[in-house]
Structure formats: C-alpha cells, structure tokens
Amino acid sequence: MTDFSAIKKRFPIFTNQPNLVFLDNGASTQKPQAVIDAITELYTKYYANVHRGIYKNSERATDMFEAVRGKVQKLIGAAHEQEIIFTKGTTESLNTIAYTWGERNIQAGDEIVVSLLEHHANFIPWQQLCQRKGATFKIAMPEKDGTLSVEAVKKQLTPKTKLVAITHVSNVLGVITPVRAITAAAHKVGAKVVVDAAQSIAHLPVNVQDIDCDFLVFSGHKMYGPTGVGILYGKRELLENMEPFMFGGNMINEVTIERSTWAPVPEKFEGGTPAIAEVIALAPAIDLLQEVGFDAIRAHEKELLTYALQQLATLPDITIYGPQDADKISGVISFNLDTVHPHDTGTLVDEKDVAIRVGHHCAQPLTNFLGVIGTCRASFAIYNTKADVDRLINALKHAQKVFK
Ligand SMILES: Cc1ncc(COP(=O)(O)O)c(C=O)c1O
Numbered sequence: 001m002t003d004f005s006a007i008k009k010r011f012p013i014f015t016n017q018p019n020l021v022f023l024d025n026g027a028s029t030q031k032p033q034a035v036i037d038a039i040t041e042l043y044t045k046y047y048a049n050v051h052r053g054i055y056k057n058s059e060r061a062t063d064m065f066e067a068v069r070g071k072v073q074k075l076i077g078a079a080h081e082q083e084i085i086f087t088k089g090t091t092e093s094l095n096t097i098a099y100t101w102g103e104r105n106i107q108a109g110d111e112i113v114v115s116l117l118e119h120h121a122n123f124i125p126w127q128q129l130c131q132r133k134g135a136t137f138k139i140a141m142p143e144k145d146g147t148l149s150v151e152a153v154k155k156q157l158t159p160k161t162k163l164v165a166i167t168h169v170s171n172v173l174g175v176i177t178p179v180r181a182i183t184a185a186a187h188k189v190g191a192k193v194v195v196d197a198a199q200s201i202a203h204l205p206v207n208v209q210d211i212d213c214d215f216l217v218f219s220g221h222k223m224y225g226p227t228g229v230g231i232l233y234g235k236r237e238l239l240e241n242m243e244p245f246m247f248g249g250n251m252i253n254e255v256t257i258e259r260s261t262w263a264p265v266p267e268k269f270e271g272g273t274p275a276i277a278e279v280i281a282l283a284p285a286i287d288l289l290q291e292v293g294f295d296a297i298r299a300h301e302k303e304l305l306t307y308a309l310q311q312l313a314t315l316p317d318i319t320i321y322g323p324q325d326a327d328k329i330s331g332v333i334s335f336n337l338d339t340v341h342p343h344d345t346g347t348l349v350d351e352k353d354v355a356i357r358v359g360h361h362c363a364q365p366l367t368n369f370l371g372v373i374g375t376c377r378a379s380f381a382i383y384n385t386k387a388d389v390d391r392l393i394n395a396l397k398h399a400q401k402v403f404k
Pocket of ligand 1: 026027089090091092119121122167169170171196198199219
C-alpha cells in the first residue's frame with residue numbers, strides 16, 4: 001500500500017508551510033524535491049544549450065533532454081519517440097495544431113466539433129480557426145449533470161466534420177469523457193481527433209494508441225513538473241505532412257536565399273532554444289507518477305473524492321456541480337455556498353490556509369450553462385489526504401459563519 005502522507009514529505013512547500021492545504025492542483029501542482037534538484041543540478045553542474053555543441057556539457061544536456069522524449073513516449077504509450085514534441089504547455093500545443101494542421105486542412109464549409117466542457121484553450125483556437133476559414137463551429141452539449149455522452153458528440157458529426165477536439169477530464173466538473181468511443185465515432189466520418197489531457201495526465205492512465213486519437217496535449221506543470229514545458233503528441237504521418245509553425249534555429253534541413261527545407265519531426269516543430277531545464281526536470285515528475293502507479297493514484301483519488309463529496313453534502317446551503325460519483329469524475333469538485341459569493345468563499349478559506357480556485361476556470365461557456373458566475377473548485381493531487389478535506393470543510397464552515 002502506498003503511503004500517501006509520506007509522499008507529501010517529498011514536496012518541500014509542505015515542510016516550509018506546514019499549515020498549507022493545497023487544493024488548487026487543477027491550476028498547477030506543487031513540485032517535489034526531485035524536480036527542483038534536477039533544475040539545480042543542470043544549472044550548477046553541466047548547463048549548456050542542446051542540439052548544438054560538440055563539447056561534453058552540451059552532449060550531456062542533450063542526452064538528458066532527449067531521454068525525456070522517450071519517457072513521455074512510454075508514459076502515453078506512443079508508437080514512436082518522434083511523435084513527442086516539446087512545447088511551452090497545453091495552450092501552445094493546441095494553438096500549434098490550429099495554426100499548422102488547421103490552416104492546411106480546414107476549408108470553408110468544413111465543420112469542427114468541440115464540447116461545451118472545454119477549457120478556453122481547447123475552444124477559442126477552433127472557434128477562431130472556423131472564423132478565419134468560413135468553417136462551422138459546432139458544440140456537443142453535456143447532460144444536465146455535466147457528463148458528456150458519445151451520442152451527444154455523434155449528433156454533431158457529419159461527413160463535413162474535419163476535427164473533433166475534446167477534453168479527457170473537465171477542469172470545472174472533473175467529468176471523465178469517453179474519449180476512446182468519441183475518437184472511434186469521429187474517425188468513422190473521417191475526422192481527426194484532438195484530446196486535451198491537461199487534467200487527466202496526472203490522474204488517469206493515458207494511452208494514445210488505445211484511444212487512437214490523432215493529437216493529444218498536456219502541460220508539465222499540472223503533473224508535478226516545471227512550468228514552461230508541455231507536450232504535443234501527434235501521429236507520425238500526420239506530423240510529417242504538417243508545415244512547421246515557428247521558423248528559426250534548429251528546425252531546418254537547409255536554408256538558401258531562395259528557399260528553406262525542414263528538419264524531420266520532432267525538430268521541425270521545435271524551432272529555437274527549448275525550455276532545457278524544464279524538459280529535463282519533467283523526468284523526475286514522470287518517474288514519481290510511474291513509481292506510485294496509476295492504479296494506486298486513482299484508488300487514492302477516488303477515496304478522497306468520495307470522502308469530500310460526503311463531507312461537502314453535510315454542509316447546509318451548498319450546491320455541488322457535476323455528477324457526485326467518484327467513478328465518473330477525476331481530480332476536481334466544483335461547488336458554491338448558496339449565501340456566499342465564490343470569491344468571498346475563496347478569500348475566507350484562505351484565511352484558514354486552504355487554497356482553492358474560484359471563478360469561471362477559463363471555461364465560460366460551461367459556467368454559463370451551469371447558470372452561475374463562477375464556482376469554488378477543490379482539486380486534488382497525490383499529496384492530499386482526508387485531513388485536508390476536513391480542513392476544507394472547517395474553512396467552509398468559517399465562511400458560512402461570517403456571512404450568516
Ligand atoms: C483542461 C485544460 N486544458 C487546457 C489548459 C491550459 O493549460 P496551460 O495553461 O498549461 O496551457 C488547462 C489549464 O487549466 C486545462 O485545465
């Protein structure tokens with residue numbers, strides 16, 4: 001049995017702030033010492049630019065950097081290492097797909113389908129692409145409780161559908177979507193599929209060959225890694241046929257006054273000096289996830305979610321959003337205290353050193369659908385415990401008392 005309270009000790013912020021209850025992991029997770037050490041070690045022991053030098057430090061940095069590509073490949077079950085492209089984060093990954101594959105493949109009259117659950121990062125790039133191209137932007141609607149059915153997506157699919165972009169887990173409701181079945185349905189009409197795994201990558205097993213999605217994206221900072229590094233996975237033949245988006249150093253084959261040709265994937269999409277330290281320090285974050293294992297991570301999370309749902313339901317005047325069933329959600333619970341504005345709730349629980357997120361969570365179409373200006377969101381990570389949930393409940397009681 002994994003001792004999750006021992007895992008908390010690996011995250012130095014909790015030694016430095018022993019009273020902190022951190023429940024804003026959907027926004028960004030805390031960093032384990034191993035990640036911090038990997039950054040320090042690079043800068044203090046062998047720092048150099050990658051892919052350029054023929055001297056020892058540059059070769060070592062390059063080897064450490066490239067080894068992470070293989071780790072990410074294994075983490076998501078990609079068929080080839082070249083299918084892993086390092087970006088700045090989920091947002092950059094999604095915009096890259098829109099400006100490369102999208103610019104080439106979307107024409108007037110085509111259709112792009114997203115769900116109403118999407119974070120703005122997986123909504124606006126496709127909305128804007130449709131507007132640039134004269135294509136139709138279509139929305140698959142969730143059920144009342146926020147769950148998304150395959151049928152709801154199928155309803156929007158036609159022979160004109162060229163792309164379906166779906167989140168794996170909603171960052172507002174925690175709803176897990178049936179990405180595998182959605183992908184199969186989208187492929188039947190000839191559409192490509194983008195999966196936004198930003199909220200699932202640290203919580204659920206993600207296997208791109210099993211899902212069979214064409215693209216999958218996520219951010220390092222939501223999976224115990226550093227900020228400034230993200231992943232764009234794409235099927236190799238798709239990436240090979242896509243034009244690069246960012247021109248500059250490291251992404252070319254040959255440049256003359258008349259023309260330029262491109263390096264093979266993944267370099268073609270990694271122009272300029274990459275986030276060397278951030279990529280290298282993603283390795284210990286992946287190691288941590290694999291050491292604990294997704295079976296144990298999910299079991300721990302379900303126990304926490306079930307306990308939190310039970311305890312929240314004991315409070316008077318509370319509305320909980322989304323399905324109240326730990327089998328259907330991952331990582332996130334959204335709620336509102338009926339008599340307290342979410343921003344006031346956030347401020348008052350912070351007085352008790354409990355950090356939650358409040359607001360529209362960069363998913364305004366969804367908060368409009370819920371009929372609220374925003375919600376309070378508690379989002380969990382591997383270092384959270386039932387004692388953290390108890391602290392949240394007491395902090396919420398404090399907020400209710402203030403507004404009585
Ligand atoms: C589902 C989802 N997609 C995309 C993003 C954007 O991620 P980033 O800000 O790391 O680019 C987030 C961040 O909260 C998210 O939750």
